[in-house]
Amino acid sequence: MSTCIIAPSILSADFARLGEEVDNVIAAGADWVHFDVMDNHYVPNLTIGPMVCQALRKHGVTAPIDVHLMVEPVDRLIPDFAEAGATYISFHPEASRHVHRTIQLIKSHGCKAGLVLNPATPVDFLDWVLEDLDMVLLMSVNPGFGGQAFIPSALDKLRAVRRKIDATGKSIRLEIDGGVKADNIGEIAAAGADTFVAGSAIFNAPDYADVIRKMRVAVAA
Ligand code: DX5
Ligand code: ZN
Numbered sequence: 459m460s461t462c463i464i465a466p467s468i469l470s471a472d473f474a475r476l477g478e479e480v481d482n483v484i485a486a487g488a489d490w491v492h493f494d495v496m497d498n499h500y501v502p503n504l505t506i507g508p509m510v511c512q513a514l515r516k517h518g519v520t521a522p523i524d525v526h527l528m529v530e531p532v533d534r535l536i537p538d539f540a541e542a543g544a545t546y547i548s549f550h551p552e553a554s555r556h557v558h559r560t561i562q563l564i565k566s567h568g569c570k571a572g573l574v575l576n577p578a579t580p581v582d583f584l585d586w587v588l589e590d591l592d593m594v595l596l597m598s599v600n601p602g603f604g605g606q607a608f609i610p611s612a613l614d615k616l617r618a619v620r621r622k623i624d625a626t627g628k629s630i631r632l633e634i635d636g637g638v639k640a641d642n643i644g645e646i647a648a649a650g651a652d653t654f655v656a657g658s659a660i661f662n663a664p665d666y667a668d669v670i671r672k673m674r675v676a677v678a679a
Contacts, residue, residue, distance in 0.1 A: 477517040496602065500529050540569050550601070562590070575595070577612065596616060620650025633655060
């Protein structure tokens with residue numbers, strides 16, 4: 459199993475103090491910044507775009523920025539996010555007409571590519587493209603909002619995707635997003651996830667470092 463990555467979702471951060479929030483969460487032990495992009499079309503909510511990603515880089519954020527695109531169409535935004543300093547760019551297959559082409563587009567701009575499966579999206583979507591991916595992101599809530607409850611069927615899905623990834627022999631990260639807390643992250647890790655997005659669990663807590671520490675202990679247990 460690869461190293462545990464904790465990726466706080468800034469969707470639950472205080473947007474009026476975003477640079478400071480990101481500095482604080484990285485200082486508290488987070489590994490990546492999870493950056494949720496919503497377009498009020500693919501999902502019924504509207505958030506932030508490449509200018510905000512670029513502003514975080516200008517502010518001095520050096521941690522990997524994990525861009526989760528919940529937008530349709532996808533391709534037009536990829537060069538902008540690459541230019542703005544994204545490290546990973548992940549997208550939903552339902553939002554791209556040509557999934558293989560979009561993956562290659564992300565990689566051709568020097569970013570790592572991820573494919574995101576919604577709770578009801580079959581894992582078969584990974585067939586024929588899995589080996590081209592740097593990451594698979596499984597949604598354990600329906601995309602669009604922070605603070606929702608973890609959907610339990612995501613555990614079986616994690617096990618199924620873990621088997622597929624292991625069969626490739628490649629180092630492809632398996633990320634989980636939605637409803638991840640210190641008290642369920644242990645079973646999520648045991649099901650095969652190695653990369654954990656957590657928004658409300660971290661940003662709604664009084665002490666970010668304390669939550670992240672508890673999460674790491676539960677993953678290692
Ligand atoms: C939902 C987003 C998530 C969300 C997670 O569409 O992709 O990243 O912010 O929030 P929590 O951890 O609160 O479920
Ligand atoms: Zn997300």
